[in-house]
Amino acid sequence: NIDPESLLPKLPSPEELRPFPTTCATLYRGHEGRVRSLAIDPTGTWLASGGDDGTVRIWELLSGRQIWSMKIDDEAVNVVRWRPGKDAVIISAAAGESIFLIIPPIVDPETETTSRDILDAGWGYAAKSTNTTASASVKKEPPAKWTRPGTLLEDGGVLVKATVRSTIKVISWHRRGDYFATVSPTGQNSAVAIHTLSKHLTQLPFRHLRGLAQTALFHPSRPILFVATQRTIRSYDLVRQTLLKTLSPGARWISSLDLHPAGDNLIVGSYDRRLLWHDLDLSTRPYKTLRYHSKAIRAVRFHQGGLPLFASASDDGSVQVFHGKVVADLMENATIVPLKVLKGHAVRKELGVLDVEWHPREAWCVSAVPITPASPYP
Amino acid sequence: MSTDPTVAAESPPGAQVKVQFITSHADISLPENTGPILVPTHLRRYGLSSIINHLLASEKPIPFDFLIAGAFLRTSLDEYLTANGLSSESILTLEYVRSLIPPLYLASFEHDDWVSTVDVLSRSSPLPQLSSDAAGQERILSGSYDGLLRVWNMSSQILATSSSVGDGGHTSSIKAAKFISPSQVVSSGLDRTVRIWNYNESSDHFSAELEPLLELYGHTGSVDSLAVHAPTNKILSASTDHTLGIWSVNKSDNPTAPPQLLPSRRSTSARSKRRKTTSSDSTTPCRGPLALLRSHTAPVSSTVFSPSDPTVAYSVSWDHTLRTWDLVTASLVDTRTTSHPLLSLTSLPDLHLLAAGTSARHITLIDPRADVTTVSALTLRGHANAVVSLARDPESAWGLVSGSHDGTCRIWDVRSTKPSTGAVSGEVGESVYTIKREDQPDGVRKVGGEGIKVFGVCWNRELGIVSAGEDRKVQINRGKDVMASSE
Ligand SMILES: [Mg+2]
Helix, strand or coil, X not given: CCCHHHHXXXXXXXXXXXXXXXXXXXXXXXXXXXXXXXXXXXXCCEEEEEECCCXXXXXXXXXXXXXXXXXXXXXXXXXXXXXXXXXXXXXXEEECCEEEEECCCCCCHXXXXXXXXXXXXXXXXXXXXXXXXXXXXXXXXXXXXXXXXCHHHHHCCEEEEEECCCCCCEEEECCCXXXXXXXXXXXXXXXXXXXXXXXXXXXXXXXXXXXXXXXXEECCCCCEXXXXXXXXXXXXXCCCCEEEEEECCCCCXXXXXXXXXXXXXXXXXXXXXXXXXXXXXXXXXXXXXXXXXXXCEEEEEECCCCCCEEEEEECCCCEEEEEEECCCCXXXXXXXXXXXXXXXXXXXXXXXXXXXXXXXXXXXXXXXXXXXXEEXXX | CCCCHHHHHCCCCCCEEEEEEECCCHHHCCCCCCCCEXXXXXXXXXXXXXXXXXXXXXXXXXXXXXXXXXXXXCCCHHHHHXXXXXXXXXXXXXXXXXXXXXXXXXXXXXXXXXXXXXXXXXXXXXXXXXXXXXXXXCEEEEEECCCCEEEECCCCCEEEECCCCCCCCCCCCEEEEEEEECCEEEEEECCCXXXXXXXXXXXXXXXXXXXXXXXXXXXCXXXXXXXXXXXXXXXXXXXXXXXXXXXXXXXXXXXXXXXXXXXXXXXXXXXXXXXXXXXXXXXCCEECCCEEEECCCCCEEEEEECCCCCCEEEEEECCCEEEEEXXXXXXXXXXXXXXXXXXXXXXXXXXXXXXXXXXXXXXXXXXXXXXXXXXXXXXXXXXXXXXXXXXXXXXXXXEEEEEECCCEEEEEECCCEEECCCCCCCXXXXXXXXXXXXXXXXXXXXXXXXXXXXXXXXXXXXXXXXXXXXXXXXXXXXXXCCCCCCC
């Protein structure tokens, strides 16, 4: 491990690395209880949130105005993610063992039709494949049940529900918007599931995963899935169905992962307070270990829209913002500079900042806070 | 002239300094041959103001402010000389302007929900105008997140409220609203529509009606800003869908509404609506845009007609650009790229400048003329959050007001500047006055402007500075004709 302080004199000063978030611009107040998860839509105008109150909410990002709220389940909404792409507007949210796919009432009729078509395409397929299974007389419980969530939810735009066997903590979309992975850490052999939206189909690719799955992530451009257990990250080639790499970040309990948009650098957050940067070209050991948080790290996130920024969110009540510049030259290593500690988040019952998210273009981030609301920092 | 450093350090009682008074306002200028005048260095703005009034032989004293080297004089001349290390033997050039008057709080109009936008109809509104004998018939138009338009008289009475959802009204929050004429209003919002309303007052002017006239479809995102040019019957709309819409006030000028964008209540079934070409069950006619201007790559936040040519429009966007459009050919003429998302826009015609408010808490002044290569002519700093609304001073070519998510409106005189320090390049201006929300105590800073964000502001000669915000109020502050308090 390198003492980060010893690196500072050689690095550019934060002043030269603007823009990055510095002050709180908006509070989004409305959730009862903790906000668990946040996501900004691909156009950068809406914020979706999910929390302990079982609701998914949509906010105008700029004004902080709540535009829509829907209680989707009695259990906490642990994760919300927008389906990638601008052709359709679909939110995925997980509460308990279920994933809910939602078309919120913020879209024009034409986009709504496109979005509905995407969600509805799989019904026919599901019916067909059920028949096939029945005729083959194989009595096996499917990895997930895809159902209509009932009139009350459907009238509110919650159109598809897929239920797996144990509580889902992570949703990760493939960039094309047809596949998404979910992780249920207590699910043992069914912990990691890959779902095909167009077929309403769920597969369990890792029947013999070593260790407890924590999180999973698709590579931004290649058919590769990263899966983290408590101590190890493995990458798999989804086409050849082979193990590609095994990374050992040196953390005792991994909480979160994110890939640089170019796909060859990975950041890892851990409950034992470490933030690790892996250069996938270099080694299976971390290129840098950053130990700035005094409590568990809950979320790590790269800016995906061209700015050299990443952030970590922690139970210590802070979001830390870093400059992370990756150069195309394989011989040159990434430049990492701590930029700003965003404080002012209340810590309740040992839980601090549970999620952090970047705007798709701007140097704005949004953080999820217990009780007190989420806040973005332009 | 020799300089004696001891003079600057400590002026003896009765010290004097030579000043040359200048002004750019013809109506208050001194006789041409007025040379430098010897004045006592203990004088401040008030004493200097008295001298000018004496020289002008004004019947009624006019309060003046004084600019030295681009900054307002806020101290005595003596303190200024000391602070700048100048000798009292130098000749100071003092530019005098009519004093800006504290924008005292006048009134608030209470709403049920956040107020996103506000406009004024008066005898002096740039366009449209009330007739000159219509004193006392000034009207304030407000648009709210509750989806309703309200027209108020100056006694804070609501004369008319627009129809509600399902009754021909907006189906979601209103984001922009303006008078087209004393009898027509245009509004737009989150429901992606632009709507035109007839506004009719009863003969006693104590009640009125807002009647839906036309629903305009074409945008696929929230319509956040409108501009009206009444003489040519044109309306511009700025949308989060990255486009700018051009519409006619006259129903028949606009083409048929794009059927795929009509809400499902207007078609018999969601499935068949693509094939339907006309509306079925609403009484309000629907139309489409004359043109949609595409070029911005992020939400368009604001648009204005060129003050000198109504066939030219400017727009600003979250994509950091100011774009110039030719409305006749519906084509892009010019693009200026700045460093930040631009959220608001107004023009300063006499200066050939546009003022754009940013998400980065400042206002940037841009000269849009093609032969000008500097991107930003001046930066106005002081807000603590996004600058989402701008309006110009109806009485001064140099004045403007800004509304911000920090919960304040700030008044700026673009002549009040100082050279920048640090990373910022160019000249930097400071606000002259700050208007707080009426019930905000001094010294309390709300994180993220929570509960007090300002969303809209306009500045009218008769009514003053009218602002709308998250506090569910339209607030009116005095904008003119107040004598400065003496020092
Ligand atoms: Mg490399």
